[in-house]
Amino acid sequence: MSEPSMRSAWSNRWTFIMATAGSAIGLGNIWKFPYMTGVNGGSAFVLVFLGCILLVGIPLMMCEIMLGRRAQKNPADGMLHLAREASASPHWRWVGLIGVLTGVLILTFYSVIGGWVIRYILHALAGDFDGANSTIIGNMFSGMLASASSLLFWHTLFTAMTVWVVARGVNHGLEKASKILMPSLFVILLLLLIYSMVEGDFGRALDFMFTPDFSKVTPQAALSALGHAFFSLSLGMGAVMVYGSYLQRHVSIARTSFYIAIADTLVALLAGLTIYALVFKHQLDPSAGPGLIFQTLPLAFGQMWGGQVVGTLFFILVTFAAWTSSISLIEPATAWITENTSVSRSAAAYLIGFCTWLLGISVVLSFNIWQDVQIISGLGIFDTLDKLTTTILLPLGGLMMALFAGWVMRTQHVREELGLQPRTYAIWRFIIRYISPLAITVIFLSLIGLIGS
Numbered sequence: 001m002s003e004p005s006m007r008s009a010w011s012n013r014w015t016f017i018m019a020t021a022g023s024a025i026g027l028g029n030i031w032k033f034p035y036m037t038g039v040n041g042g043s044a045f046v047l048v049f050l051g052c053i054l055l056v057g058i059p060l061m062m063c064e065i066m067l068g069r070r071a072q073k074n075p076a077d078g079m080l081h082l083a084r085e086a087s088a089s090p091h092w093r094w095v096g097l098i099g100v101l102t103g104v105l106i107l108t109f110y111s112v113i114g115g116w117v118i119r120y121i122l123h124a125l126a127g128d129f130d131g132a133n134s135t136i137i138g139n140m141f142s143g144m145l146a147s148a149s150s151l152l153f154w155h156t157l158f159t160a161m162t163v164w165v166v167a168r169g170v171n172h173g174l175e176k177a178s179k180i181l182m183p184s185l186f187v188i189l190l191l192l193l194i195y196s197m198v199e200g201d202f203g204r205a206l207d208f209m210f211t212p213d214f215s216k217v218t219p220q221a222a223l224s225a226l227g228h229a230f231f232s233l234s235l236g237m238g239a240v241m242v243y244g245s246y247l248q249r250h251v252s253i254a255r256t257s258f259y260i261a262i263a264d265t266l267v268a269l270l271a272g273l274t275i276y277a278l279v280f281k282h283q284l285d286p287s288a289g290p291g292l293i294f295q296t297l298p299l300a301f302g303q304m305w306g307g308q309v310v311g312t313l314f315f316i317l318v319t320f321a322a323w324t325s326s327i328s329l330i331e332p333a334t335a336w337i338t339e340n341t342s343v344s345r346s347a348a349a350y351l352i353g354f355c356t357w358l359l360g361i362s363v364v365l366s367f368n369i370w371q372d373v374q375i376i377s378g379l380g381i382f383d384t385l386d387k388l389t390t391t392i393l394l395p396l397g398g399l400m401m402a403l404f405a406g407w408v409m410r411t412q413h414v415r416e417e418l419g420l421q422p423r424t425y426a427i428w429r430f431i432i433r434y435i436s437p438l439a440i441t442v443i444f445l446s447l448i449g450l451i452g453s
């Protein structure tokens with residue numbers, strides 16, 4: 001096993017912020033957040049989401065980075081090491097092991113959707129949306145899903161892109177990719193935002209997303225917002241923990257967590273505004289659900305001035321966002337193999353990539369040939385994996401990490417690592433000990449209830 005001194009480390013705190021923001025900013029921000037906002041009544045959902053990020057998301061992100069940096073190991077061995085340090089049960093390593101597995105499971109479907117996005121870059125570039133009506137665009141989407149070979153091709157490409165980066169290591173892979181992709185992502189998002197301010201119905205988008213209407217805050221919207229805060233900040237599976245394990249000792253965990261959460265939230269909000277300004281301008285349905293960026297938005301691209309360029313840029317933006325997230329999904333597993341065996345990092349990355357690719361084939365088939373295959377309570381393969389990971393495994397992982405940091409670790413070790421002022425520390429500790437576990441338990445139980453119904 002590598003000694004702490006031999007571990008890779010980020011070049012500086014900005015590269016850490018960039019890489020972790022890269023993990024956080026993904027399909028969750030540009031695909032999921034906008035459609036969830038539409039489905040859950042707009043501003044009500046947005047406000048609760050912001051509250052969740054601030055109250056639970058940031059403290060939990062600090063917790064996960066703290067665990068990683070203190071352990072200086074992959075999540076599984078890291079939890080074991082920290083448990084020993086606290087004279088606690090070695091079974092805590094299961095939190096890390098399950099996290100490693102969760103990342104692999106998420107990538108199996110994340111890469112399939114990432115593949116759709118790459119396919120859509122080509123559609124946009126070829127001008128396929130130009131003047132198309134909703135039937136044509138609908139057929140384009142269902143036609144893509146119906147073709148197993150085409151989905152397999154794009155899934156393979158996205159997995160290969162992910163593995164290629166991870167195999168190159170922390171500095172030459174993860175760090176370099178984030179340094180190139182993240183600034184490009186911000187520039188593209190800004191261009192699209194300016195376009196939609198000028199050409200779209202920006203006023204209505206602002207109104208839809210921000211005019212507070214607390215009567216619309218249903219328990220269901222609140223629960224979705226809390227669950228999505230975890231997914232969006234990449235919490236609960238060790239991605240942030242392993243990134244934290246490459247962080248130098250002197251960097252402030254509180255400040256960096258804050259920056260990362262701000263960047264993640266800002267991208268979600270700006271992507272939402274950009275999309276809704278175009279959706280409203282063209283009188284389209286804001287509550288279209290998961291098809292929002294694949295079926296609704298292309299209609300707008302097809303009708304607007306410069307839509308070919310704007311559409312292409314948009315799908316490039318989503319690809320970049322998804323790519324920097326997918327690398328963080330298999331980094332825990334790759335680090336785990338590398339630090340426990342004599343297998344090289346690149347071989348480990350290819351091995352994990354091969355496993356996710358193989359499992360991902362079942363997700364590919366769940367959209368066509370295996371469409372009728374049901375796993376649990378009427379859910380198909382894709383939905384089962386999505387629900388199992390994002391609504392059960394991530395909150396469970398987050399809960400366990402909060403309990404571990406709040407109740408099991410020695411206070412002195414936590415304080416040393418966080419280096420907070422006494423008052424700030426007391427607030428953080430209160431949240432991690434009581435508020436986060438309570439909030440997670442509530443979403444966890446209610447979501448299990450929902451799945452069963």
Ligand code: PHE
Nearest residue numbers: 024026027028029231232234
């Ligand atoms: N945060 C990513 C997104 O918003 C998804 C993700 C979840 C990545 C968990 C890593 C770990 O798309």
